[in-house]
């Protein structure tokens with residue numbers, strides 16, 4: 001029996017357990033998943049400060065969302081007459097239904113936050129310059145897709161929170177001049193959120209957007225490898241002069257073990273959160289009962305706050321210009337000074353501008369979340 005199990009293991013893992021540097025390089029090169037890593041890497045890339053672990057945590061969360069999402073799909077029915085009841089079934093009938101739903105919900109919120117932190121980290125280190133230009137643009141697409149996935153998933157529970165958050169969000173889209181109404185019609189399949197919108201959001205959320213996201217993630221990771229790993233400062237050992245003469249360490253076990261630890265920590269944290277914090281479920285969606293105020297999901301509340309002043313300038317122009325500006329950034333800012341360092345004095349203006357943008361986004365989001373009451377009136381104390 002033991003020999004039989006051993007022969008199955010050997011058929012999957014052909015190179016044996018790597019016990020020296022040569023064997024570990026062979027192991028990295030002969031496995032599809034490990035092959036995504038370079039066989040050897042710079043020791044500085046292993047330090048927490050090199051990545052803040054944010055890219056890896058984004059990837060782990062994307063995989064956890066896929067696993068929990070598939071389980072939820074087994075029970076979810078994308079129709080207004082049945083969707084909310086499916087949520088109740090998850091809570092009372094389906095084995096591990098509440099735990100899976102909670103984990104899916106908190107992982108989705110965490111992913112929006114951590115992908116943004118990853119983008120900030122890469123920006124701070126100028127990781128969008130030189131050969132990494134295209135990979136940054138792929139990253140901007142991933143950021144947009146993460147938001148779109150979260151937004152389309154928001155509607156699925158079909159409760160008051162979901163219904164009105166998506167109504168507010170799609171009304172913002174309708175403020176696009178000339179094509180706004182057509183655009184809203186395209187995403188909702190109607191003039192308001194209803195049966196067609198639920199089906200469209202379901203297909204986008206469960207099929208189209210994850211497929212596109214994982215395709216781009218594949219490209220993204222491939223590019224990280226082809227671009228020579230993480231960006232390094234010209235002052236770092238071997239930095240700016242390629243890898244020649246600089247000591248590299250094998251990715252197995254140094255990088256792979258660290259990745260396993262991060263994966264375990266993220267999984268344990270998510271499990272603890274899912275056990276401790278209940279995902280909200282309000283009363284079933286009722287198009288005739290508008291909550292006051294009706295709020296978009298938290299990551300769009302900054303945009304909703306701006307849209308309050310001007311539907312077009314705040315709700316459409318500023319977000320579209322921000323997205324376009326981010327995508328064009330590597331082609332506008334091409335100075336090589338300070339690359340690979342977080343706070344180089346050569347980049348003070350660029351970093352101050354980016355910090356101002358982030359601060360603006362944070363302040364508008366906090367105001368929209370905590371300090372807006374009925375009729376979107378400003379409250380001086382959070383509710």
Ligand code: HEM
Pocket residue numbers: 051052053054055056058059062115116118119122125127128132135136137138139140141142143146217220224229230231
């Ligand atoms: C689903 C979302 C994402 C995943 C799974 C992901 C994954 C990763 C991983 C694992 C790395 C290598 C380790 C690290 O730097 O942390 C990386 C690097 C990189 N990412 Fe992402 N990423 C995502 C989104 C983004 C976004 C939103 C941006 C920017 C707009 C971005 C731009 C980059 C760039 C330019 C690098 C190379 C950085 C360097 O050379 O230092 N990524 N990504």
